[in-house]
Amino acid sequence: MKPTLEDLLAGVPAQEGNGGKPLAPSVSASKAKTAEPVTQIEKTTANAKRVLDEEAKAHADKTAQLKAAREARDGTGQN
Structure with missing residues (x-):
């Protein structure tokens, strides 16, 4: 025997305050999309900034590692 709609909806609470219409x-949808870049140039600019930021971070990390290695080699880090 197939379940009826009433059987399926037995555990679902009734919606109140909306007159039976969907909430x-x-x-x-239009407000959700406004947070993203709208034009192709804005998308390209955002991607370029992201890449430049990643490269700058990688460069700073590498510079810090090299400085620490140089100080450890020369013994100038603990004066």
Whole structure:
């Protein structure tokens, strides 16, 4: 025997305050999309900034490692 709709909905609480209509989403689709870059040039700019930031961080990390190695080799880090 197939379950009826009433059997399936038995455990689902009734919605109140909306007159039986579906609830509206809390954030509209248009507002959700405005957080992302809109034009192709803005997307490209965001990607370029991300790449430059990653390269700058990698350069700073490498510089710090080399400085620490140089100080350890020369013994100038503990005066």
